Amino acid sequence: MVPENRGRGPPSTSTHTPANACDVRTRASKAPGELLPCPPVTRPLIVTQGDPEGVGPELLLHLAAAGKLEPKDCVVGDRMLLQRLAGELDPPWAKRGWTALAPLVVEPPHTKTIGQVAVLRHAVDRVLANPGSALVTAPIDKARCRDEGFEFPGHTEYLAARASTDDFAMLMAGPTLKVVLATIHLPLREVPTALTPAAIVRAGRLLASALHRDFAITSPRIGVLGLNPHAGERGLLGDDEIRTIAPAIAALRTWAGQQSWTCTFLGPLAADTAFPQHAAGHLDGVVAMYHDQGLGPFKLMHMHNGVNMTLGLPFVRTSPDHGTARDIARTGTVNPESMLAATNIARGGQFEPRRT
Numbered sequence: 001m002v003p004e005n006r007g008r009g010p011p012s013t014s015t016h017t018p019a020n021a022c023d024v025r026t027r028a029s030k031a032p033g034e035l036l037p038c039p040p041v042t043r044p045l046i047v048t049q050g051d052p053e054g055v056g057p058e059l060l061l062h063l064a065a066a067g068k069l070e071p072k073d074c075v076v077g078d079r080m081l082l083q084r085l086a087g088e089l090d091p092p093w094a095k096r097g098w099t100a101l102a103p104l105v106v107e108p109p110h111t112k113t114i115g116q117v118a119v120l121r122h123a124v125d126r127v128l129a130n131p132g133s134a135l136v137t138a139p140i141d142k143a144r145c146r147d148e149g150f151e152f153p154g155h156t157e158y159l160a161a162r163a164s165t166d167d168f169a170m171l172m173a174g175p176t177l178k179v180v181l182a183t184i185h186l187p188l189r190e191v192p193t194a195l196t197p198a199a200i201v202r203a204g205r206l207l208a209s210a211l212h213r214d215f216a217i218t219s220p221r222i223g224v225l226g227l228n229p230h231a232g233e234r235g236l237l238g239d240d241e242i243r244t245i246a247p248a249i250a251a252l253r254t255w256a257g258q259q260s261w262t263c264t265f266l267g268p269l270a271a272d273t274a275f276p277q278h279a280a281g282h283l284d285g286v287v288a289m290y291h292d293q294g295l296g297p298f299k300l301m302h303m304h305n306g307v308n309m310t311l312g313l314p315f316v317r318t319s320p321d322h323g324t325a326r327d328i329a330r331t332g333t334v335n336p337e338s339m340l341a342a343t344n345i346a347r348g349g350q351f352e353p354r355r356t
Helices: 056-065 079-088 092-104 116-129 142-147 155-162 188-194 197-213 229-233 240-257 271-279 291-302 337-347
Strands: 045-048 074-076 134-136 169-173 178-181 221-225 264-269 285-288 307-311 316-320
Touching: 045 056, 045 116, 045 337, 056 079, 056 092, 056 337, 074 092, 074 116, 079 092, 116 134, 116 142, 116 155, 134 337, 155 307, 155 316, 169 197, 169 291, 178 197, 178 291, 197 221, 197 240, 197 285, 197 307, 221 240, 221 271, 229 240, 229 264, 240 264, 264 271, 271 285, 271 291, 285 291, 307 337, 316 337
Parallel strands: 045 074, 045 134, 134 316, 178 285, 221 264, 221 285
Antiparallel strands: 169 178, 169 307, 307 316
């Protein structure tokens, strides 16, 4: 068994195959934060190209050049675009990547234009038709997706709709921080209305289960953040913590007591002090109330090695934690580390859980 975290000080008081198909308990210990290698037999991947005007195509070339794609994998994208890009880029990995990538590329059928939405739809068709496979998505341009007839604010909501589930959450996972969002792609002014006890309970429950199952943390300690500065200061700076978040934490504690494993929920916690506590190892994960509350600190620490995971789907889905980066596209300078980590985790590897 992986030993549970010990010696931690208290934090501030202000349905698919598990992602870790290769069980960390049977492998030699690695340095904290290091990605564990995958076993020879792991799940096949279906990988999308993402925004054709962003860095997604270059990331595919990087994956192939690094030997991270296997014959059983499928890459959905624009063959001509990828081949042309490989010829235009100077670094030798680009040509080497295309040589390895070419046999794996499939294009979405019945479409005149190979846009990012057509690519995503066909990739999801394939992953749903092939149980046991995993989906890795390169970043999409949400505004351009809307122009292509996409009716969803992002990958997460679309994938949940295709899987016919309302029980899903967006998890940002890195070697140190694990952050799940209670609300996702919403204008900030809409967050207080959308933030319900049910949304917080769903996010907390999915995070706890993922930490226990997918990251082999035996007794997760989870911080639930407040919405307002200083977690509302007992109503002085807002009462969302009293009306919405505290009841959700009570419900999560009831749920935790019904599990066969131990899980602790703490909060409402002030976000500005909860993240340092998490980084120091006193928490195993946090539930953030809105997008930038969680992703700002996360990307400060894990901009180049974080992974976006969608919890609650009948298949594993991961993505790099950055956007399309159109400003550096086609320059050969994109950092592929986050995409490599996303591929490793989707395949069956994982980050080494913290041990203290």
